[in-house]
Amino acid sequence: MASASTTPTAVSPDLEMAGKAVGPFLFGAVQLKTATCDRSITAKKDAFGNAGTLVLEQFEAVAVSMEDREEIIGRYLEAGFVELPRDSLKDDDHARFRLDRLDPSNPFVWEHEVEVAVGGRSLVGSQRKVLAAKLTSLRAELDSGNIKRARRKQVEKMIDELESGLLLRLTVELNRRSFVMKPLLTVGTEVGTLLPLGYMSQLVYKVVPVDPDEREEGDDDSLFFTLLGADDRQVSFLFSGGILGQRTVTDLEDGLAHHAWFQNRKSSEAPDTAPWVSRRVYRELRDQGESSLIVKWGREDVPIHIAAKGSEELPLVVLGEERRFPTLVAETEKEDRLWILEDQDSPLVLKMVEEEADLLRTIEEVRKLDAF
Numbered sequence: 001m002a003s004a005s006t007t008p009t010a011v012s013p014d015l016e017m018a019g020k021a022v023g024p025f026l027f028g029a030v031q032l033k034t035a036t037c038d039r040s041i042t043a044k045k046d047a048f049g050n051a052g053t054l055v056l057e058q059f060e061a062v063a064v065s066m067e068d069r070e071e072i073i074g075r076y077l078e079a080g081f082v083e084l085p086r087d088s089l090k091d092d093d094h095a096r097f098r099l100d101r102l103d104p105s106n107p108f109v110w111e112h113e114v115e116v117a118v119g120g121r122s123l124v125g126s127q128r129k130v131l132a133a134k135l136t137s138l139r140a141e142l143d144s145g146n147i148k149r150a151r152r153k154q155v156e157k158m159i160d161e162l163e164s165g166l167l168l169r170l171t172v173e174l175n176r177r178s179f180v181m182k183p184l185l186t187v188g189t190e191v192g193t194l195l196p197l198g199y200m201s202q203l204v205y206k207v208v209p210v211d212p213d214e215r216e217e218g219d220d221d222s223l224f225f226t227l228l229g230a231d232d233r234q235v236s237f238l239f240s241g242g243i244l245g246q247r248t249v250t251d252l253e254d255g256l257a258h259h260a261w262f263q264n265r266k267s268s269e270a271p272d273t274a275p276w277v278s279r280r281v282y283r284e285l286r287d288q289g290e291s292s293l294i295v296k297w298g299r300e301d302v303p304i305h306i307a308a309k310g311s312e313e314l315p316l317v318v319l320g321e322e323r324r325f326p327t328l329v330a331e332t333e334k335e336d337r338l339w340i341l342e343d344q345d346s347p348l349v350l351k352m353v354e355e356e357a358d359l360l361r362t363i364e365e366v367r368k369l370d371a372f
Helices: 014-023 069-078 125-143 151-166 279-289
Strands: 028-043 051-065 095-100 109-120 168-181 201-209 225-228 235-242 242-251 265-272 288-294 304-318 319-331 337-341 349-354 359-368
Touching: 014 028, 014 051, 014 109, 014 168, 069 095, 069 109, 069 168, 125 151, 279 288, 279 304, 279 319, 304 337, 304 349, 319 349
Parallel strands: 242 265, 304 359
Antiparallel strands: 028 051, 051 168, 095 109, 109 168, 201 225, 201 359, 225 235, 235 242, 288 304, 304 319, 319 337, 337 349, 349 359
16 A cells, blocks of 8 residues: 655645545555645535535545556556546556445445556666665755755755656546435434444345355345434434435334335335334234234235244344344244344344245344445
């Protein structure tokens, strides 16, 4: 990764922010020359009508390096950058690369693109050694404190000419658009006591075929549920990862419908409780051994019988640490099986086998999203 100087020849007030943003993309041993940042904030609503602010950030940094050009280019390609066509080159660029850094788990970063230009000369080993020695000598002279003003100007000019004319130049441009959303429902309300979930808590939700032989290696079917807010009866969350939408569970207290299918680009307010069952359903299963549940998947929206079948501990990664949680195991008359977190306030379905759909649904991780 980068090793950047903290004393550039030209700085902006946002040097630290810009350097932090582009630093990971300055490969090799570099000397940071300039770094600038433009940032704007405007009131905005997202595609689902949620209020917030849109933050547009544009960073640019220029650095020089004495490393081999082809080695640096190889590192960008290994890091997943895509080389751009030759007609995109500017000035003395030798190559340009682009990387799309959008993270499907973060629905609040709408654009995150990095473009890198590699220019200047590529020196062979002996040339680099001679140049390095000369630059080191000149910089040591500047830092000595025993240099007259006229000589200082002369040395600074020599260093600038050497770096500008002989060194490899890296120019990094980064564009990022982020949406900072206002919390919905009651600010500060958490759902659950055994596993408290609050604003920006995120569930990693995996959906795979029940039969392991039907699962394709390398496929990632994860969804990410990011909580936006809650109150006594409601929970609102965004879901992302291949699809993007929003669901507000309007009746976590008494709702009977468990609809674990999520539609792209749709915002819904409904009593569908997935990825939970309602507190009422959990309470009846725990206390009476049975209840009623609507499992939506090409079926009529009518309640079916569900019965408690025992208990089982399941592993779950919480904030990077694997823990085990007690679940109530239940089965419907259609042979759907559910493993429900034993938390009266937040009966999450940590695992579910949908019989007719032949799907296994699991919550694999709980984390806190650092969205902004």
